[in-house]
Amino acid sequence: MVKSSAPLLRSLMRVGKKQQRSAARLLTVLFAPPKPAPKARAKPKSASSTAAPKPAPKPRSAATAASTPKPKPAPRAAPAALLKDAPAPGKWLTARYAGQSGQVLRPMSYWLYLPDGAPPPSGWPLIVMLHGCEQSATQFAQGTRMNQMAQKTGYAVLYPQQSLSAHPRRCWKWYDRATQQGGGDVPVIVGMIGQVLAAYGLDRSRVFICGMSAGAGMANIVALNHPELFAGLGLHSGPLYGAGHSTVGALGVMQHGNGARVDSAIAEVLERRPGFPSMPTILIQGDDDRVVRPVNQVHLRRQAMLINDLPAATPVRVALKAGGRGGLPHQLHDVYRGRKLMLRVAQIAQLQHAWSGGDARLSFNSAAGPDASKMLVDFFGKHRR
Secondary structure, three states, X not given: OHHHHHHHHHHHHOOOHHHHHHHHHHHHHHHOOOOOOOOOXXXXXXXXXXXXXXXXXXXXXXXHXXXXXXXXXXXXXXXXXXXXXXXXXXXXXXXXXXXXXXOOOOOEEEEEEEOOOOOOOOOOOEEEEEOOOOOOHHHHHHHHOHHHHHHHHOOEEEEEEOOOOOOOOOOOOOOOHHHHOOOOOHHHHHHHHHHHHHHHOOOOOOEXXXXXXXXXXXXXXXXXXXXXHOOEEEEXXXXXXXXXXXXXXXXXXXXXXXXXXXXXXXXXXXXXXXXXXXXXXXXXXXXXXXXXXXXXXXXHHHHHHHHOOOOOOOOEEEEEEOOOOOOOOEEEEEEEEOOEEEEEEEEEOOOOOOEEOOOOOOOOEEOOOOOHHHHHHHHHOOOOO
């Protein structure tokens, strides 16, 4: 095992210092032994009980949480920035999913955001957000500002949270073969989605799933195993599907992709699921990402073309975006089937392994770059199942 991982370790040493720190942290995450399961504690009421789950305390921003002297008056631009990071005014609920009657599943906590105001007649559409390694559900909500975006556009947002007993750094096991085939945490996440849809009368024709890094890998797996449930898929800095199968193998995918598994992994999905429906997909990737390198986006693009039965010669519409003041230049590559946008590939210059346009006070978020949450909502708004 030492010999097989040595070339990967040497390649990591060649990147810049900041990226070395990120890569080293990922090495620790992947190779750390699992922690023993925590002692059993009383479970909070789940959303399936007769009473609605109690609202969780709204997370405070880093500015208000610190016990520092009262700051001097901010410049003119500061009020808008503070408003951007203020907690969204809707309901912020938390519960725990433990499966339905007769099921034996590992319990999983989740958080749910419901916009303020009355829902539309068909119910709010739902976005499922899967965090990355070393993140919690609440940190992911704060870093991406997806609740604020959901309030503006009228979406409910579900944040499943990987447990520390399953992985010491809350990583989703996207590289696990059984998980890729629909086992592992997949039935827990799918069951949780079904519970929330029923409990809150959400729009079943507009359910979307997305994630960051390991969360993107997991979101892809859930969508490919349950395509009838989702109207669209969003992957930010994610690894290709169907490879890895060990911690060393996962690191290899993150650094180099896996060209041998690009087509064959999708062929296996189509064999398991004849008549696979379309899966509109948006892929977001930083060009300077040295943790999950851009080759993965190249492979994911090919896999999205295959799963949607789009010929390789399908025309691609390319838009170049300058980025504006304080932003990063980026390209959008759009693939249509007739008038329907099936695939959008966003390539963001200079962005490292971070959520584009996020709250930079939290790890794995970059203030620079286009707002990835807005990009996802704009894309999802064009689709329904």
